[in-house]
Amino acid sequence: MAEPxxxxxxxxNAVNPTGEMYRSHQDMTPKFGVGLMxxxxxxxxxxxxxxxxxxxxxxxxxxxGATVRVGIHGDHDPFEDGVWGRCQDARIDGVVDLRLDAxxxxxxxxxxxxxxxxxxxxxxxxxxxxxxxxDAFLLVDKSPSSPFAVVCGTRRNRAIDxxxxxxxxxxxxxxxxxxxxEKSCQRFEAILAxxxxxxxxxxxxxxxxxxxxxxxxxxxxxxxxxxxAIDVEANSLALKDEAGHLECDAGMRVGWxxxx
Numbered sequence: 001m002a003e004p005x006x007x008x009x010x011x012x013n014a015v016n017p018t019g020e021m022y023r024s025h026q027d028m029t030p031k032f033g034v035g036l037m038x039x040x041x042x043x044x045x046x047x048x049x050x051x052x053x054x055x056x057x058x059x060x061x062x063x064x065g066a067t068v069r070v071g072i073h074g075d076h077d078p079f080e081d082g083v084w085g086r087c088q089d090a091r092i093d094g095v096v097d098l099r100l101d102a103x104x105x106x107x108x109x110x111x112x113x114x115x116x117x118x119x120x121x122x123x124x125x126x127x128x129x130x131x132x133x134x135d136a137f138l139l140v141d142k143s144p145s146s147p148f149a150v151v152c153g154t155r156r157n158r159a160i161d162x163x164x165x166x167x168x169x170x171x172x173x174x175x176x177x178x179x180x181x182e183k184s185c186q187r188f189e190a191i192l193a194x195x196x197x198x199x200x201x202x203x204x205x206x207x208x209x210x211x212x213x214x215x216x217x218x219x220x221x222x223x224x225x226x227x228x229a230i231d232v233e234a235n236s237l238a239l240k241d242e243a244g245h246l247e248c249d250a251g252m253r254v255g256w257x258x259x260x
Contacts, residue, residue, distance in 0.1 A: 032100040033136025033191040034066075034201065035215045037153055037253055038120075039128035040093035046072065049094060052123045054260065056116060057096045063112045064100060069217070071095040071149050071257030078223065079150075079254045089210045090128040092255030095151050097217055099136055099189070105197060114204040130209035130253070133201045134194035135166075139174060139181055145259060146186040146219035150226060152254040153212035155247045162213060166192045168245050169214070177238060184220065184229030191215040212253070214246060219259060 040049045050072050061068035073093045080091065100106065120126075132153055156165045169192065181188045193213045202211060220226050242248050 030103050030135035030137055032102055032105050033132075033134065033189070033215075034096075034098040035132045035151070035153070035191055035217065036094075036096040036098075036205075037092050037130050037132075037151065037209070037255075038094040038096070039090050039125040039209070040073075041123055041125055044123045049123045050260070052120060053094050053096055056119045057098075059116050059119070060096070060098060060112060063116075064098065064106055064109065066098040066100045069095070069097040069145070069149075070260045071097070071151060072260065073255060074258050077256045079256055089251060089253050092151055092253055092257065094124075095149070095217075095255075095257055097151075103135070105133070110200060110204045113201060117205045120205075126206050127208040129205075129207045130211060131198065131202050131205060131207055132191050132193050132212050132215035133198045134191050136189055136191045137170070137174075138187075138189050139178065140185045140188040143186040143219070146221055147259060148220050148223070149257050149259045150216070150218045150220070150254070151257060152216045152252065153210075154214045154216075154252045155210075156213040157243075157245050157247055160245060162193065162195055165213060165245055173241060173245070176241065180229050180234065181218070184225050185218045186221060186225075187217075187219040189217045191217075210251065210253070223256070 038053070040046075050070075053070050053072070057068045057070050060066065071094065073091065077091070106112075130153065156162065160168075169190070174190075191214070193211075193215070195213070198211060202208075218226070239248065246252075
C-alpha cells in the first residue's frame with residue numbers, strides 16, 4: 001500500500017546529537033519547543049508553500065540555534081476521514097517544528113519570530129494557523145528524520161489545569177503508552193504548553209487559530225507503522241485514559257505530513 005502524502009524531501013537541519021533512544025519517562029530532560037501548525041491559502045501552490053516554509057524555518061533555526069523540521073500535507077491525509085475529520089478545527093497544511101538545546105525560551109524569541117513573520121504573509125491563512133510553545137519531551141529517538149510524521153494539537157479537558165495535565169502525561173500516560181511508541185515510532189516528542197508564552201508567541205506571529213495545551217510530533221517510515229501500532233483493545237483503553245484529560249472528540253487538529 002502506498003503511503004499517503006508527498007514524496008520525501010530532505011532537510012539537513014534535523015540533528016540528533018546523542019544518537020540515544022530514551023527508554024522511560026525518567027530519562028527525559030525537557031528542551032524548549034515550538035510547534036507551528038499552518039493553513040495554506042487556497043490559491044497558493046504546494047511548491048511555493050513548501051519553499052516559503054523552508055526558508056522561514058531555516059531563518060528561525062539559524063537565529064535561535066534550533067533544530068528544525070518541516071512537514072507538508074500530501075495529496076491525502078487519512079485523518080481527514082471519519083471521526084477525525086469531523087473534530088478538526090482546521091487542516092494542517094504545513095508544520096514548522098523547532099527544538100532548542102536549552103530548557104527555556106531565549107530572550108530573543110518573540111523579536112525573532114515577529115521579524116520573520118512577514119515571510120509567511122503570501123502563503124498562510126493567519127486566522128487558521130496556530131502555535132504551541134513550552135517544554136518538549138523526547139520519548140523515542142530511533143532516527144533523526146523519517147519520511148512521514150503525525151502531528152497533533154489538543155486542548156486539555158477544562159476540568160483540570162495545565163499542571164494536572166503535565167503530571168498525568170509525564171507520570172502515567174506516557175509510561176503506559178511507551179511500549180506502543182517504542183514499537184511503532186521512529187521519533188516521538190511532545191510539547192506541554194506554557195499557556196502564557198504560547199499566547200505571546202501567537203500574538204508575535206499574528207496567528208488567530210485555536211490554541212492548544214498539548215502537541216505531539218511522531219515520525220514513521222510508513223502509514224502502516226502508525227496504523228498497526230496499537231490493537232483495538234489497547235486503543236479503546238488509551239481513549240478512555242485520555243478522555244478525562246484531553247478533548248480528543250472535539251476541538252483538535254491532527255494531520256499526516258511528509259517530513260522534508
